[in-house]
Amino acid sequence: MVGYDEAIYREVLEKAIDNIDEINAAVDGICEKGYKNLYLVGSGGTYSMASPVTYLLKTHSSIPWYWEIAAELVKAKPVSLGKDSVVITASLSGTTVETIEAAKYAQSLGAKVISLVGEDGCPLSECSDYVFENKKASNDNLVEEIYIQYFAIAARFMKNNGEFPEYDSFMGALKKMPDVLQGVREQQDAAALEFATRHKDTPFHMCVGSGNVWGETYCFAMCVLEEMQWIATKSIHAAEFFHGTIEMTDPEMSFMLFKSEDETRPLVDRVERFVRQHTDKVQVWDTRDFKLEGVEESVRPLVSPLVMSAMLERVSTHLSILRDHDLDIRRYYRVVEY
Amino acid sequence: MVGYDEAIYREVLEKAIDNIDEINAAVDGICEKGYKNLYLVGSGGTYSMASPVTYLLKTHSSIPWYWEIAAELVKAKPVSLGKDSVVITASLSGTTVETIEAAKYAQSLGAKVISLVGEDGCPLSECSDYVFENKKASNDNLVEEIYIQYFAIAARFMKNNGEFPEYDSFMGALKKMPDVLQGVREQQDAAALEFATRHKDTPFHMCVGSGNVWGETYCFAMCVLEEMQWIATKSIHAAEFFHGTIEMTDPEMSFMLFKSEDETRPLVDRVERFVRQHTDKVQVWDTRDFKLEGVEESVRPLVSPLVMSAMLERVSTHLSILRDHDLDIRRYYRVVEY
Incomplete structure (x- = not known):
């Protein structure tokens, strides 16, 4: 089809799926140590991509969550964001200034930052505790691969919280x-x-x-x-x-x-x-x-x-x-x- | 000035302030029994009026809060909304269908519902645990009187939670x-x-x-x-x-x-x-x-x-x-x- 490379699209989605094992290990580690709440943070596209994750948490989980615009978070300094928080964010280029500042601010409080990026080693990686990369991702393919990983992260937190009986079916669906x-x-x-x-x-x-x-x-x-x-x-x-x-x-x-x-x-x-x-x-x-x-x-x-x-x-x-x-x-x- | 009656405007704002003692008693009662989170719920105007309350909670409080559109809340049935939740909402006419449905749904779970209305006895009152009325309020004067009461409610929850040292100054400001x-x-x-x-x-x-x-x-x-x-x-x-x-x-x-x-x-x-x-x-x-x-x-x-x-x-x-x-x-x- 016109407008994108089907092979690359598939490769990017497969890589997002391949990252799930590492995602699970990271989330399991965080859950073992304990955490208090999840912050879904982004700018523009990545802010809106967090929206369905917040909806999944709302409808299927009792884990406290907040959805924040990166640039506002840095100014507002939410009281509930602290050392026991987990920030979930993304930037394909890894250079979105507001998102990087939000990650840095969260880390300065002791929060754990999970980031989805195009290539590890980017500026966002440097202020993240867990980084999942997808080198071939381009803007055309960004959204779906971010969704797969965002959903995998949230679903794992929910499963580990003793909820979301749909976990296996949902992960099966993501893999399709x-x-x-x-x-x-x-x-x-x-x-x-x-x-x-x-x-x-x-x-x-x-x-x-x-x-x-x-x-x-x-x-x-x-x-x-x-x-x-x-x-x-x-x-x-x-x-x-x-x-x-x-x-x-x-x-x-x-x-x-x-x-x-x-x-x-x-x-x-x-x-x-x-x-x-x-x-x-x-x-x-x-x-x-x-x-x-x-x-x-x-x-x-x-x-x-x-x-x-x-x-x-x-x-x-x-x-x-x-x-x-x-x-x-x-x-x-x-x-x-x- | 053209467009509104200054005497009524003042009267409506004064009535909102007069309600604060009752608001405090209601919130103190809820806090004594304990609660888990606050739901700010509205439709259109009252949804947007809840926005600064969520911002106040975000920047000054560790109380978990959620901001919900009434009609979506009823469909989505958030997992965190339950018997230990407090719903804060408003409808001047007291007849906004979506808001009433949300209040009914919340009550069916055992949540406590606090409502700001024009006149007690309206349909929204009937599915609310605490009702604060302001009979002379008309659309022109709605927003500021709702803000005063919304803020008074949130501030009291925060004060009772051992936070918000600005409480007295803030209440003093509202009264001005x-x-x-x-x-x-x-x-x-x-x-x-x-x-x-x-x-x-x-x-x-x-x-x-x-x-x-x-x-x-x-x-x-x-x-x-x-x-x-x-x-x-x-x-x-x-x-x-x-x-x-x-x-x-x-x-x-x-x-x-x-x-x-x-x-x-x-x-x-x-x-x-x-x-x-x-x-x-x-x-x-x-x-x-x-x-x-x-x-x-x-x-x-x-x-x-x-x-x-x-x-x-x-x-x-x-x-x-x-x-x-x-x-x-x-x-x-x-x-x-x-």
């Missing part, structure tokens, strides 16, 4: 992702092209999602449409939509709805029923449209963020081609000083 | 709010009129804030500009701005920056320095511009959300007048079924 996600991209390709063709000149998209694909919703709006395509967006949680943003609904408004298979799906269904009465410009991205061979039914909802990410990669690629706007062009980020 | 906030509205009136005059036809605003005024940023975008004026917005945290949304910066983009006096202020300063290089359409709403008579310097940053809310009320009012678009008009909310 190289085949499954390649299949998702293939199946999604035509729909993505069709959407991109229809919307290449659409100036504004309202992105609505919930639950474990809220991070994908927020990220697609900010990191793809805004950052990579310079298209204006609003991202709004489906449960919040009815409390203000609803009034923006009109026949000219383009809606992108992000549907997971988790418990919050009815929240997006409700938005869909409403907006379809008022505009024809409704695109639903639904993980349920995909056969996920080898994934047990009981854990299908848990991998929705991975499926959604694979689906949206196709949308990004076709939009960039049809708009003749490369996904790597930036006006400002790492171009000008600020 | 009727005078202080009336003064803020007066001082802000001209600037708000000037902004509204300049921007009455501006079709899109980028709203950027952080820390304890992130809730105000999110709420002004969604609940005022979108819901009450049908003007498109994006709200983005200042720490996240540089990770995607920054690329939307151009000379035509209108920026509204929301500056608190808390630790995260430099995050918004950084956005300001950047956007001023690229557009003249930059409005900074800065709580530091106001003399807050009787508020001790040490707790000034803690009342920034109240100051910001009073400032923004003026902006809403002047926008609605100059745009001849009443703040109470809705196309959909409580107008059509969905």
Whole structure:
């Protein structure tokens, strides 16, 4: 398929899976010594990728967790972040300044820092206690491989906490992702092209999602449409939509709805029923449209963020081609000083 | 001043303050019996009003807390929400369906529910363990009176937890709010009129804030500009701005920056320095511009959300007048079924 190298994609996902044994050993070590809470920390893309992990913890675990933007964490200095905390973060380049500062700050308190990076030895590695690398990862393949490892980390903490009976099924599902996600991209390709063709000149998209694909919703709006395509967006949680943003609904408004298979799906269904009465410009991205061979039914909802990410990669690629706007062009980020 | 009744505004704020003794008794009772964590729960406006409370807890307390959208909470059923949880919520009308469902669900688990309402006896009261009413409160005055009571609740939990040495100064500051906030509205009136005059036809605003005024940023975008004026917005945290949304910066983009006096202020300063290089359409709403008579310097940053809310009320009012678009008009909310 256009836009990425299938062999590299598979290799990156396989490497994420290969890291799981080391991840387990690291988490087991932390659990043996004891810890008090988990901090999911990131910047932009990695902040939004932590979102489904917080949702997994919320819905399946009693471990206290906090979700923090790296740059705000360093300023706010949360009282509950301390020597018994575990920080989980990522930076593919390993050079994201805010994330590095957050890791350094956490380490200065005695917290343990777990980092996912492209290449060990990067600046983020130097202020991390546990580093998992994935050398071939590039921006195109970033999200799914981060999800696999983030999920593996969180799942191990949960299992060790005597909860999450779905552990084995979930890990089994993660290990199927190289085949499954390649299949998702293939199946999604035509729909993505069709959407991109229809919307290449659409100036504004309202992105609505919930639950474990809220991070994908927020990220697609900010990191793809805004950052990579310079298209204006609003991202709004489906449960919040009815409390203000609803009034923006009109026949000219383009809606992108992000549907997971988790418990919050009815929240997006409700938005869909409403907006379809008022505009024809409704695109639903639904993980349920995909056969996920080898994934047990009981854990299908848990991998929705991975499926959604694979689906949206196709949308990004076709939009960039049809708009003749490369996904790597930036006006400002790492171009000008600020 | 145009747009609200000063006597009622004062009365509503005074009533919020009068409730503090009862609030303290309720919180003291809960603390004596013991509890495990706090859930700040709301829908739209009341969800965003909980934001500065979570920031206060984050920066000054070790009490575990979670911030939840009411409708999502009911679907997601967080594992950590249980009989030892305390839910703090609000609905002026007392009829917000999602908030009522969340309170009912929490009570069904044995959690204690504290609710702020307009009038006791409303549907939300019926599924709450502790109810604080404020009969004269109307939408115009809602935010600041909710803040006073939310803050009083959280501060009491913190004090009883042996932390928050600023307790007395902070409570002293809250009690000054009727005078202080009336003064803020007066001082802000001209600037708000000037902004509204300049921007009455501006079709899109980028709203950027952080820390304890992130809730105000999110709420002004969604609940005022979108819901009450049908003007498109994006709200983005200042720490996240540089990770995607920054690329939307151009000379035509209108920026509204929301500056608190808390630790995260430099995050918004950084956005300001950047956007001023690229557009003249930059409005900074800065709580530091106001003399807050009787508020001790040490707790000034803690009342920034109240100051910001009073400032923004003026902006809403002047926008609605100059745009001849009443703040109470809705196309959909409580107008059509969905």
